Amino acid sequence: xxxxxxxxxxxxxxxxxxxxxxxxxxxxxxxxxxxxxxxxxxxxxxxxxxxxxxxxxxxxxxxxxxxxxxxxxxxxxxxxxxxxxxxxxxxxxxxxxxxxxxx
Amino acid sequence: xxxxxxxxxxxxxxxxxxxxxxxxxxxxxxxxxxxxxxxxxxxxxxxxxxxxxxxxxxxxxxxxxxxxxxxxxxxxxxxxxxxxxxxxxxxxxxxxxxxxxxxxxxxxxxxxxxxxxxxxxxxxxxxxxxxxxxxxxxxxxxxxxxxxxxxxxxxxxxxxxxxxxxxxxxxxxxxxxxxxxxxxxxxxxxxxxxxxxxxxxxxxxxxxxxxxxxxxxxxxxxxxxxxxxxxxxxxxxxxxxxxxxxxxxxxxxxxxxxxxxxxxxxxxxxxxxxxxxxxxxxxxxxxxxxxxxxxxxxxxxxxxxxxxxxxxxxxxxxxxxxxxxxxxxxxxxxxxxxxxxxxxxxxxxxxxxxxxxxx
Numbered sequence: 001x002x003x004x005x006x007x008x009x010x011x012x013x014x015x016x017x018x019x020x021x022x023x024x025x026x027x028x029x030x031x032x033x034x035x036x037x038x039x040x041x042x043x044x045x046x047x048x049x050x051x052x053x054x055x056x057x058x059x060x061x062x063x064x065x066x067x068x069x070x071x072x073x074x075x076x077x078x079x080x081x082x083x084x085x086x087x088x089x090x091x092x093x094x095x096x097x098x099x100x101x102x103x
Numbered sequence: 104x105x106x107x108x109x110x111x112x113x114x115x116x117x118x119x120x121x122x123x124x125x126x127x128x129x130x131x132x133x134x135x136x137x138x139x140x141x142x143x144x145x146x147x148x149x150x151x152x153x154x155x156x157x158x159x160x161x162x163x164x165x166x167x168x169x170x171x172x173x174x175x176x177x178x179x180x181x182x183x184x185x186x187x188x189x190x191x192x193x194x195x196x197x198x199x200x201x202x203x204x205x206x207x208x209x210x211x212x213x214x215x216x217x218x219x220x221x222x223x224x225x226x227x228x229x230x231x232x233x234x235x236x237x238x239x240x241x242x243x244x245x246x247x248x249x250x251x252x253x254x255x256x257x258x259x260x261x262x263x264x265x266x267x268x269x270x271x272x273x274x275x276x277x278x279x280x281x282x283x284x285x286x287x288x289x290x291x292x293x294x295x296x297x298x299x300x301x302x303x304x305x306x307x308x309x310x311x312x313x314x315x316x317x318x319x320x321x322x323x324x325x326x327x328x329x330x331x332x333x334x335x336x337x338x339x340x341x342x343x344x345x346x347x348x349x350x351x352x353x354x355x356x357x358x359x360x361x362x363x364x365x366x367x368x369x370x371x372x373x374x375x376x377x378x379x380x381x382x383x384x385x386x387x388x389x390x391x392x393x394x395x396x397x398x399x400x401x402x403x404x405x406x407x408x409x410x411x412x413x414x415x416x417x418x419x420x421x422x423x424x425x426x427x428x429x430x431x432x433x434x435x436x437x438x439x440x441x442x443x444x445x446x447x448x449x450x451x452x453x454x455x456x457x458x459x460x461x462x
Contacts, residue, residue, distance in 0.1 A: 017140065048126050048238055056143045056391055058206070065391050067234045068202045080202060082234040084294050 004093070004100040010038070013099070018062065018073075020053035023103065028090065029053055030099060031073045033060060038092045039073050040101045046078065046085035105434055107243050107355075109252050111288045115244030119356065124242045130359040130449065131388055132407040142392045142400050145206035149395040150198075153375070154214060157195070161187045165330055172326055181329060185338025186376065189266055192221035193342035194378035194394075200230055203393040204378075220308060223273025223335055225280060227300045231293045237390055241355050241363040247292065251351035253433040255426045260347065266339030273335075274312075280305035341376055345369070348418045349383045352425030352437045359448055360387040361441065366401065366411040367418045384408050407446060409439035 007021045013032040020043055021028045027043030029052045045052055045064040054065040062073045069083030076087035091102040108115045119125055134142070164184040171177035196218035198204040199211040219226035232247045239245035251260065262268050279286065280302050285293075293301065311331070318327040325333070345367075354362040361384055369381045380386060382397040385404065392400050405411075412418035421437060428435045441447065 047234075054139075056140070056145075058145060063202070063391065065389075067237055068390065070202070080208070081230055081297070084296060 002102050004102050007099045007101050010094050010097050010099050016057050018053055018057055020051055031057060038094055038099050040090040040092045041073050041076050041087040045069060046087060047083045107253055109243055109249060111247060111291050113244055119242050119245045124356055125239050125245055127358050132404040142396050145393060147205045147207050150204040157187060157191055185334040186341050188221050188334035189338025190341035191376045192218040194380055196222050196224060198378050198394050200233055201390060223270055225301055225304055227297050228289055228293060235292045240387055241350050243355050250347055251426060254430045264340045264343045266336040270335045277305045277308050281309040345377045352422045354436045360384050361408055367415060368411050368413050369415055406444040409441055
């Protein structure tokens with residue numbers, strides 16, 4: 001059964017940025033878009049398992065810090081080599097100033 | 104003394120995997136996230152400006168070269184055109200391959216394709232080979248881009264100052280791929296889904312070279328090849344001169360770019376041609392930082408890095424004796440000392456290597 005997990009406060013993430021969130025042995029990336037929306041994906045790049053949290057958010061794109069592969073973090077779609085495999089994405093909601101993810 | 108096998112399919116490749124040297128955690132200097140974001144930020148303006156200068160000078164110098172042909176007065180203009188074609192395109196290939204030069208994706212892609220053609224590097228194959236170079240930098244059997252292997256093939260390096268082996272291998276590989284074939288070593292780092300692109304691009308390039316050769320034969324002149332193809336030979340010297348300094352003579356099989364990469368202060372013209380890749384430790388440690396912010400990154404982290412070589416000449420004074428010594432003693436390397444303000448090398452991790460003294 002999927003549950004909502006309290007990941008962080010909404011202002012823990014700067015606009016157009018992301019943070020890493022670890023939960024039960026898994027790692028996730030939580031994003032705050034330039035339009036103040038929140039998204040969640042797997043935390044590791046599908047190319048060589050590098051943490052995306054050290055990467056760069058540009059509009060709706062996350063660039064991996066190791067090889068500059070890019071994903072659309074809204075859909076998880078791999079959009080620039082060397083990444084070829086999409087990221088998993090997870091539902092997000094904000095309630096009472098907290099960011100909740102469903103995993 | 105350890106004999107090395109640099110092949111990607113050989114025993115050293117297996118040993119690197121067993122030793123945990125592949126896709127490993129590398130040392131990074133600590134930089135607060137806020138500052139790092141500023142350093143990584145992308146913009147189009149610096150690379151647009153530099154590209155206008157680059158292509159403007161190329162068009163003017165080739166134009167004058169053609170106008171003065173076949174007089175020897177055309178030679179300086181071909182030298183200028185050649186170094187921009189055969190060397191500046193190396194750094195454009197590199198930066199746009201990373202996707203950091205421009206903020207706008209298609210701009211990176213356009214320059215990447217042009218530069219790949221000039222350097223005779225299949226843009227698909229080399230994107231993947233360079234990704235491997237960043238994952239496993241100077242790890243024997245894993246890094247496909249090691250220039251000065253041990254013992255160093257000095258004659259081979261000398262030939263490449265004139266692009267001879269690189270261009271020959273580039274054209275040979277182009278024809279091989281154009282025939283619909285893929286080398287087994289290429290297949291170790293290129294995903295299967297990308298292989299048709301390798302072949303398609305090789306066929307397009309073969310058609311362009313065929314047209315240039317046909318024009319040369321039809322006009323009974325090598326002039327068309329002075330514009331397309333030959334500059335990869337007569338203009339290669341600068342990118343080889345600067346490229347050797349990136350890693351030659353330094354450690355292999357380590358997980359700290361301060362041990363296997365070299366930063367060299369260079370004159371402004373070389374830095375324009377090389378697009379600031381003289382800050383090479385910085386580039387490897389933080390590949391997300393665009394070329395035009397590398398000087399800022401250098402200023403921020405130099406307390407944690409070995410002292411840069413003060414000039415190209417000074418760097419060669421370090422590299423040349425090291426390469427000569429490696430001819431007789433392959434395990435030799437230069438260990439660059441860290442300043443007192445730096446975090447020390449991880450002696451436990453690199454204990455075997457760091458035990459080898461440098462003179």
